[in-house]
Amino acid sequence: MIRVRNLVKSFGDVRAVDDLSFAVGPGEIFGLLGPNGAGKTTTISVLATLLPADAGAAEVCGHDVAADPGAVRRRIGVVPQELALYEELSAEQNLATFGRLYGLEGARLKARCAELLELADLTEHARRPVKGFSGGMKRRLNIMLGLVHAPDILFLDEPTVGIDAQARTRILDLIRGMNARGLTVLYTTHYLEEAEHLCDRIGVIDHGRLAALGDKEELIRQIGEHDVVRVQLPPAAVAPAAAAAAAWPDVSAADLRRGKLEIHCRDGAALLPRLQAELAAAGLSLDQLEVIRPNLESLYLKITGRALRE
């Protein structure tokens, strides 16, 4: 549904998108994960025909975004990062306005508006001016406006920024529901948990470049990340324990960090029985132990050297 090849877009001296390539299949939820300024919105803007690319190529639904922008626009829906609503108008008027811009009229338009209002749980508020809506209601309507013409692909540009956890859960459920009906979604976010739980595949983007691509497990495999078993021991025991653990099978490294023993291994849970037995044999008591599974946060830290929410 989406094919991006060596895409480049610069603003002055700043290269916002730098040789970016990825593809999104039909019915997929593809996440572009990256911090603010990584190039996510610029990528969506190029794909949505709002900005011309400096180099490279992009196709959406088989149409080249540069050569045939009109055909692309008819097949896509865009939910901008900021709320893009006419606050003076009602929810129904907002939907009807954009529906008409896509050629919907009469009973078809009315039915589509009613369907989307129902989907967003806004039927009761359909005729109220949007300016009186809560943040969550506005966000839901914001998404519905991108869907009014039943697009094949929906670009969602950080649609949950600035809303509470409950509203976010509701929106993510909404997106899953639409995806279950066959909608392809390109979802940008800098929230790790959203990308981790919502997206089928994730592209990690930083400084306009694609740093990693795949599903969660693939990403973790790609960087060779391991479990970390962190153990609190008496200070004098930490160094000898680290030296001993480093020689165990399946342990890639063992070292002292912030006064604790950290053991890097393929399977932390499998290591625990041996660890307990070795410590008991050495007469050491286990004060505190934790097993840290690799996640996108650690993945991202490893790839970019900085936390995502910076």
Next chain:
Amino acid sequence: MLRVLVTKDIRRWWSDRQAVVVTLLLPLMLTAVLGISFGGFGGGAPEIEAIPLALVGDPPSLLRDPLDRALAESGLFAPVWCDSAEADRLVRKGEARAAVVLPADLQDLLSSERVAIGVWKDPGSVLQADIVEQILRRGLLRVQGGEAVYLAAWPADGFPSAGEPDPFGDLLEGDSLAAIWRRLRDRSPEVAAARAKLEAILDHQAALHDAFETSAVALTVVDRTGQEAKGVGPSTNMFDYILPGMGVFFLMFAAAAAAGDLHRERAGGTLRRLLVAPLGNSDLLVGKWLFAMLNGLLQLAVLFAAGKLLFRMNLGTDLLALPLAAIATSAMLASLFLPLALLTANEKQMGTISTGVTLFMALVGGNFISVDQMPPALQAAGRFTPNYWANRTFSDIVVHGRGAADILPRVAVLFGIAAALLAVAVAIYRRRGGKAGLL
């Protein structure tokens, strides 16, 4: 698509009570305050005192009698005939608001392109003196119009020119009308030729008389009961002078606000959403232009309707003229600020610049003070402001009673400015990369 865009903007405007008040009620209220301050609240009868007017010259009774009669009947003027020295003194002392110096030679009035009527104005009474001048201009046009009609119907070859042998010979000689009559009935070819010549001269005299009768009487612009005289003459209602200029002035603000909506849509995020909709390349711009035009039209309609109903202002007699001028003016002003909207970075910058531009153009273009009252340099500059043409067009209709056909040249200018500015806006839009340039 344009219909959807315009409907959307109208709905947004209508939902915004503040915008409705600013667009429709504020201009009306401020104009009312100004009009009432000038003593023009409509009670039916004119509320302006008779304007002291000095008349200089010694016209033939053919002109002077109907002129005196017209001035006396109008109630608008308090005329006094005097010589030029006295007229000068009266005007300088403010005892006459203006002096009208009639030409010594009546023929100059009819045939010269440079009309030899002088108007001396009292600078302390600009408005009243301007009324005198405007009425005179109108009267002169009628006289000259009558002469043009006469010349078309009776070419100048009907006249015996200087040095030409008397074509009548002894035809008109005689001691009694009966003898002349008998000779005129003579069927001979010589007499027939002379008779035809005589008939042409008599026709000329009759036409000349008619021209003066109809033109000079046109000075009777308002009668004692406040009813408009035959034809349309200048009204004495101050709103006739104030309201069109103020209407155009406020319309400039409304047009700037409508064009600035591009910035509001960008800041509110809706512009990005509109730009990904399958719209034509310039639909967004033309949609904003159409909305601004309709908005301006509504503003003018409300203002003029209120002016008529509340303040008894004169809207002219030609039903087409005012709507035509209003459409042309709205179209022109809708285009005026679109280029600025595209060249400015945000709404604040746009607001600051458009306010400055509006105030400057209003001053120079004659929204506050008639351009005719300005120094020549400013008068010349005023003609380069778009609002000048709108002001003149409304003034032609409301003050001078001109019809749709008369204002067509000015309307054409207004539409021309509208088209040119819209083309500039589209060119800027395209030069800045079309939709990408709006983001």
